[in-house]
Amino acid sequence: MSTEDDKDREELHIRNALKSCGYPKWIFDKVKHDQCQKRKKTIDTKKRKKSAQESKGLAVIPYVEGLSETAERIFRKYGINTAMKPYRTLRQLLVHPKDQRTVEQTGECCARFHATTATVHILERLAEIMGRDKRNTEKN
Numbered sequence: 001m002s003t004e005d006d007k008d009r010e011e012l013h014i015r016n017a018l019k020s021c022g023y024p025k026w027i028f029d030k031v032k033h034d035q036c037q038k039r040k041k042t043i044d045t046k047k048r049k050k051s052a053q054e055s056k057g058l059a060v061i062p063y064v065e066g067l068s069e070t071a072e073r074i075f076r077k078y079g080i081n082t083a084m085k086p087y088r089t090l091r092q093l094l095v096h097p098k099d100q101r102t103v104e105q106t107g108e109c110c111a112r113f114h115a116t117t118a119t120v121h122i123l124e125r126l127a128e129i130m131g132r133d134k135r136n137t138e139k140n
Contacts (some may be wrong), residue, residue, distance in 0.1 A: 011032075014028065015028050054079060055079055055080065055081045056078065056079045056080050057080055057081070058080070058081045058082070058083060059075055059080050059081070059082050059083070060082075060083045060084075060085055061082060061083075061084055061085070062084070062085055062086070062087040063084040063085065063086050063087065064087075068084050072084070
């Protein structure tokens with residue numbers, strides 16, 4: 001453990017060593033100031049992390065100008081952090097990777113889905129009905 005006297009003595013030694021190497025006095029003062037600022041910053045981040053740990057949760061809300069900021073302040077009073085998400089992104093507004101196809105342009109479609117037993121029974125029933133309709137149209 002270092003005492004204040006030891007720290008002062010070491011600081012004086014470093015100042016003299018830098019001075020003998022041709023460094024100006026302000027360099028040592030600048031480095032010392034930067035270190036103090038860094039210490040303060042780490043203390044501030046520790047406080048922020050502590051307050052973030054006390055948070056009750058995170059609410060992601062759509063960004064609506066004027067309304068979202070007010071909602072954020074209200075949530076903050078109750079210890080709830082907020083994140084805002086745009087309800088329409090630039091990509092959604094500008095990018096259309098494919099043109100919409102009309103019904104005539106769409107061929108027969110196949111869909112893959114996970115079938116439950118109820119779905120299987122419905123599909124089997126539909127197949128029976130479709131088979132009857134085909135047979136009835138062929139007879140006429």
